[in-house]
Amino acid sequence: MASEPGIQIFVTDRDGIVTKITSNPSQENLMQLLYDNDMDIEASCGGCASCATCHVFIGTDWHSKLPKRDSIEDILLEFQEHFDPLSSRLSCQVLLNESMDGMSLRIAPEE
Numbered sequence: 484m485a486s487e488p489g490i491q492i493f494v495t496d497r498d499g500i501v502t503k504i505t506s507n508p509s510q511e512n513l514m515q516l517l518y519d520n521d522m523d524i525e526a527s528c529g530g531c532a533s534c535a536t537c538h539v540f541i542g543t544d545w546h547s548k549l550p551k552r553d554s555i556e557d558i559l560l561e562f563q564e565h566f567d568p569l570s571s572r573l574s575c576q577v578l579l580n581e582s583m584d585g586m587s588l589r590i591a592p593e594e
């Protein structure tokens with residue numbers, strides 16, 4: 484199922500530059516939105532939760548709008564050098580929904 488169109492996300496890249504990007508109906512998850520907008524997300528596994536190259540940090544004020552991390556996401560993230568228990572997410576596991584409109588996130592450093 485495609486996401487609602489027009490969800491705006493504010494992305495801080497690895498240089499600290501903030502860019503506003505907007506979803507389109509073909510993007511189901513946050514990784515696809517970041518990847519399509521050249522936000523330096525490698526996503527080498529294509530979104531099947533096995534590479535962690537889509538790692539982002541999302542502030543706790545947005546957590547009530549997000550699906551919870553499942554055990555597979557937890558395990559993969561815990562092996563990342565820059566893992567933050569409070570804010571780390573695999574962006575491929577975060578399905579877009581309109582309640583995320585206006586959300587901010589930061590791209591995790593490269594491992």
Ligand code: FES
Nearest residue numbers: 528530534535575
């Ligand atoms: S794209 Fe590989 S874990 Fe998200």
